[in-house]
Amino acid sequence: MLNGKTALITGSTSGIGLATAHVLAEQGINLVLHGLLPEAEGIALAAEFAEKYNVKTLFDGANLMEPEAIETLMTKAVTHMGAVDILVNNAGLQHTEAVDTFPTNKWDMIIAINLSAAFHTIQQSLPRMKANGWGRIINIASVHGLVGSIHKAAYVAAKHGIVGLTKVVALECAEHGVTVNSICPGWVDTPLINTQIGNIAEQQDVTFEQAKYKLVTAKQPLPEMMNPRQIGEFILFLCSDSARSITGSALPMDGAWTAQ
Known part of the structure; x- marks a missing residue:
């Protein structure tokens, strides 16, 4: 079922995103890789995936703080790959500091990359997913999309926002064959x-x-x-037909953090 589908994974040159790319490529899923690598290194990474897994690949280093760059990324993905069937919003960054001294530029950057970028990629992806009657959107939130921690104002705000965005998009897409979920990991070794x-x-x-x-x-x-690959394997399950009734969920993988 998933062989030949195309997945776009933001922030897929390291950590959770890279591990997920390997898991999906193993199933014959074509890849649009994205990350902050020099163009030549990104192209080389895409070529490695293509050779190792015999899938179509593409790399783009779009600056996710810029909506125009995201639009160019999505257009390029569809032009070269035919569609974006699976969207994994994974890119993120962190800064820890008390609210009263938290730098404004850090707040703006974290909200833009961890939250607003997901809105833009989802908005660009939905029309074709709806037209095709099939799509999978997986947003990498965090346990901090469910609870707070000191010194993480921007990150917690963005991840709570991702959980809320997930719910709204899932409600709007429930009749179109498109599932939308967020994964809320605890500590991940990245x-x-x-x-x-x-x-x-x-x-x-x-x-x-x-x-x-x-x-x-x-x-x-x-x-x-947690090993990042575990999240990749969970994403693969959410893409499967077995998970077609799971949508609008914030799914903890948090070592019982939120069970307390």
Whole structure:
């Protein structure tokens, strides 16, 4: 069923996005890769996927803070690949600081990339998905789309926004064969949190691994970070026919964080 479909994954040159790209390509799904790589490196990465998995690939390094760049990305994807059947809004960034000193430019950047970009890609994708009577939209939210944490005002606001956007789009698309869900991971072993871990290690004079354990268990009962591939495999399930009745959901993968 999924062989020959095309997936566009934002932020797919590292972390969750890259792991998801491998999982989907293994099933014969064509890929539009996106990320902040120099053009030559991005093209080379796309070529590696094409050769390894025998799928069609494309790379684009669109700046997701610019709606015009997103429109160009989506047009390029449809022109070269024929359609965007699966949209994974994964790109994101983080900055931690108290609200009263949180830099305005950081707020604007995080809201633009973590939330507004998803609105723009969804808006560009929906007409063709509806016309085809099939589509899968998976938004990578966070446990912080369900709960708050100090020093993460912009990130928490954006991820709560992603959960709300997911619900609205799911309601509007329920009769069109398009499912829309958000995944809410807890701690995931990606480069995004290495700075936080490093700061803890320095402040508390412990090793990097000890700092990682302290960070995880301060919030999450399961004392380990999730491998990004696990999220990719969950995304694959949400794309399957078995998941066609799952839509409008905020699905935790959080090691019992929100069970407390």
